[in-house]
Every structure is written in structure tokens, then in C-alpha cells.
Amino acid sequence: MPLLSNIAELLKDTMLPPLCAVCGSLCETYICKSCYLQIRPPGSNICIRCGSFLKHNLPGNNSPYAEYCNLCKNEEYSFYMARSFANYDSAVACIIRKFKYRKFYYLKDIILSFLKEAYEYYYSGQKIDFIETVPAYSGIIKGNIKSHMQMLMPKLSICLKIPYGDNIIKIKNTLRQQELGRQSRRINLENSFKIRHSLKAARKNILLVDDVFTTGSTLNQISRQLKNAGAHKIYILTVARGN
Ligand SMILES: [Zn+2]
Ligand SMILES: [Zn+2]
Structure with missing residues (x-):
């Protein structure tokens, strides 16, 4: 990135008033009204379990399974339910990408407000006992490397008035999930997460939070570990839902 645009980005982070993170226009809350209005919630035509969009749920379909997607009909998931703030379309995707990859941490408040809503x-x-999220692999320097979502957890815990369990660790360095198919994602993730204290998870309902639900492989893998540790119900909450 050229130096001038680096300085422009830096000024954008430090000077008031803020600019809309999506379109760059002046606004008061890091997203302008027009960009906010482009954000679409997933709607009601979704799988009642995993929240995925149902293509087959047409009017007149009276099948008892009409409200479940194919994966949930086959009981693919270990979590109890998954929901997202919005579809992964341009405005939300732009905010998540800037927060996650370009480290625009001032966008945390807007992401927290989406999750809270x-x-x-x-x-x-x-009744939820703990919130949890997807941790980063911290290698030999245990505990020092945090994922962008781990950094949000203390504030989210205050917003939702639910304690942050911080009970999940990543014990294997994995390839980026985005570059793999569904089957390879599952293999890539096998044995990569561990629950620190099973007793802390036992019989608890846990809200597992992440930025995007795409295939749900990572969230499902962690849910399975939590269930193995004796957790009762795992609720997934993400900012966005990919297709
Ligand atoms: Zn805007
Ligand atoms: Zn489903």
C-alpha cells in the first residue's frame, strides 16, 4: 500500500468525526445510514436449527422436515441452534474484513452492537452460562496470541451480561478454512481444539460466537468438543451468514 494511503488510513482511525467504514462518507457511528440500510437480516425462510437459507421451503410444501435443511435432517451438527445478525453481503463483509484483516479495531463497537442486537x-x-469464541493457535507462547474475536470477548461479555468462559484452546495450527472444501475442512480441523476444564463446561449452555458462519465446520468442531466435555446446549451466534 502506498505511503499516502497508509497515512490516510491512519488519519481515518484517529481523527474525528469518523467516516463510514463502508463508503467513506462523514457520519457519527462508523457506518452511515444509507450503508446500514443495505444490511439484510437472514429473514424467516431459514432452517430452524442451523439458520441456513432454505431453497426448498416453498409454499404448499407440508413435509414435516420442510423447516430443516438437508444437513440438519441428517443431524450433521453438534450445536443446538445457529443464528446470525445479517447475510454476508457487501456492507457487513466490508466491516468484518477491515476489522479482521486490516486490523481496524475501532470497528469493534459496531461489531459488538450487531452481535448484541x-x-x-x-x-x-x-439461559446461557458462558460465552466462548474461536481461539487462535498460540503455539509455544501459550495464551499470548489472540484471535480478533478473542479480543472482542471481554467487551461482549459486559454487553450481554454473560461471563466469558475462555475455556477453549487451539492446539494445532491449521490451514485457512476458506481455501478448502467441506470434507477437507473437517479433516483439517480434527483434534485442533481442546476444552481447558471439562468441569467448567459440564451441564452448561454455551453461546459460541464468531464473525462468519460459512459451512459451520469450525463452529461444529468446537461444539463437538464442548459436548464431549459434557456441555448441555451450544448456541451459535455470528455477525454474518455466508452462503
Ligand atoms: Zn456509508
Ligand atoms: Zn440446518
């Missing part, structure tokens, strides 16, 4: 809409009636 979705939590209150979908899960506020549930």
Missing part, C-alpha cells in the same frame, strides 16, 4: 432478537429468552 442479534443476541437479543434470537436468544434473550435462553
Whole structure:
């Protein structure tokens, strides 16, 4: 990136008033009204378990399985339910990418507000004991490397008034999931996460939070580990839902 645009990005981070993270126009909350209005929630035509978009759920389809996607009909997932704030379309994708890859950490407040809104809409009636997220592999320097989502957890815990369990560790360095197919994703993730203290997870309901739900492989792998440790129900909450 040329130096001038580096300086422009730096000024964007430090000077007031803020600019919309999506279109760059002046606004007060890091996303302008017009970009905010482009964000679309997943809607009601979704699998009641995993939240994926249902293509087969057409009017007049009275099958008892009409509300489940094919994966959930076959009980593919270890989590109890998954929901997202919005579809992974341009505005939300832009905010997530800037936060995750370009390290625009000032966007954390907007991501937290999306998660809080979705939590209150979908899960506020549930009894949840801990929040958790997908940890980074910290190698031999244990505990020092945190994923972008791990950095959000203390603040999210305050927003949702649910303690952060911090009970999951990543014990294997894996390839980036985006570059793999469904089957390879599963193999890549095998034995990569571990629960620190089984007793802390036992009989607990856990809200597992991440930025994007794409195939759900990582979230499902962690859910399986939590279930193996004796957890009761795992609820997934993500900022966005990919297709
Ligand atoms: Zn905008
Ligand atoms: Zn499903």
C-alpha cells in the first residue's frame, strides 16, 4: 500500500468525526445510514436449527422436515441452534474484513452492537452460562496470541451480561478454512481444539460466537468438543451468514 494511503488510513482511525467504514462518507457511528440500510437480516425462510437459507421451503410444501435443511435432517451438527445478525453481503463483509484483516479495531463497537442486537432478537429468552469464541493457535507462547474475536470477548461479555468462559484452546495450527472444501475442512480441523476444564463446561449452555458462519465446520468442531466435555446446549451466534 502506498505511503499516502497508509497515512490516510491512519488519519481515518484517529481523527474525528469518523467516516463510514463502508463508503467513506462523514457520519457519527462508523457506518452511515444509507450503508446500514443495505444490511439484510437472514429473514424467516431459514432452517430452524442451523439458520441456513432454505431453497426448498416453498409454499404448499407440508413435509414435516420442510423447516430443516438437508444437513440438519441428517443431524450433521453438534450445536443446538445457529443464528446470525445479517447475510454476508457487501456492507457487513466490508466491516468484518477491515476489522479482521486490516486490523481496524475501532470497528469493534459496531461489531459488538450487531452481535448484541442479534443476541437479543434470537436468544434473550435462553439461559446461557458462558460465552466462548474461536481461539487462535498460540503455539509455544501459550495464551499470548489472540484471535480478533478473542479480543472482542471481554467487551461482549459486559454487553450481554454473560461471563466469558475462555475455556477453549487451539492446539494445532491449521490451514485457512476458506481455501478448502467441506470434507477437507473437517479433516483439517480434527483434534485442533481442546476444552481447558471439562468441569467448567459440564451441564452448561454455551453461546459460541464468531464473525462468519460459512459451512459451520469450525463452529461444529468446537461444539463437538464442548459436548464431549459434557456441555448441555451450544448456541451459535455470528455477525454474518455466508452462503
Ligand atoms: Zn456509508
Ligand atoms: Zn440446518
